[in-house]
Amino acid sequence: EPEVTQTPSHQVTQMGQEVILRCVPISNHLYFYWYRQILGQKVEFLVSFYNNEISEKSEIFDDQFSVERPDGSNFTLKIRSTKLEDSAMYFCASSVDRTGAEAFFGQGTRLTVV
């Protein structure tokens, strides 16, 4: 069964450092998302991406964040200068269609900023 894969599963970084979280969406999917979940809190939307551009982003997704689809398979989330409050589980998701289609989530990257 196809799945969304994310790497690394766990990343520890020092405050102020840049991190890149990587995702390989399902191959025939066209819509890509990043969500995050702070421990004990709800899943929060960060950004959606379609046709090589951002479709929508939340207030969380400020200038420190960027996304890229550098090739036909990878989808990355970069945080330029990490803050302690960026510590969370980051989930990549993809869907074949925007309108109501199920989103397939990866297993997540646990980011710990120290």
Add this chain to the structure above:
Amino acid sequence: SQKIEQNSEALNIQEGKTATLTCNYTNYSPAYLQWYRQDPGRGPVFLLLIRENEKEKRKERLKVTFDTTLKQSLFHITASQPADSATYLCALLSNTGNQFYFGTGTSLTVIP
């Protein structure tokens, strides 16, 4: 802004019984509503989708209802099993169609 509320407390039920989870929303009229399952430390897993013009959707032991007048969805697991123990999330499609708003989730424990 939209607000989504799920059963605020954890739900414990006996094996074999039907679990009913609630998702209420305000200030919003989603075209679609989805239910996901999330296990600790894992990503959400899609279970069911229901559209605004559908009253009910079933999949095996799962049933979802969608009442757009009450602004509520109910999620039922019949003949519950210990393996059903997890957190269940409802998610509503935004008006732009570009994101899902997630509820805080309801933790379900099925006791053998």
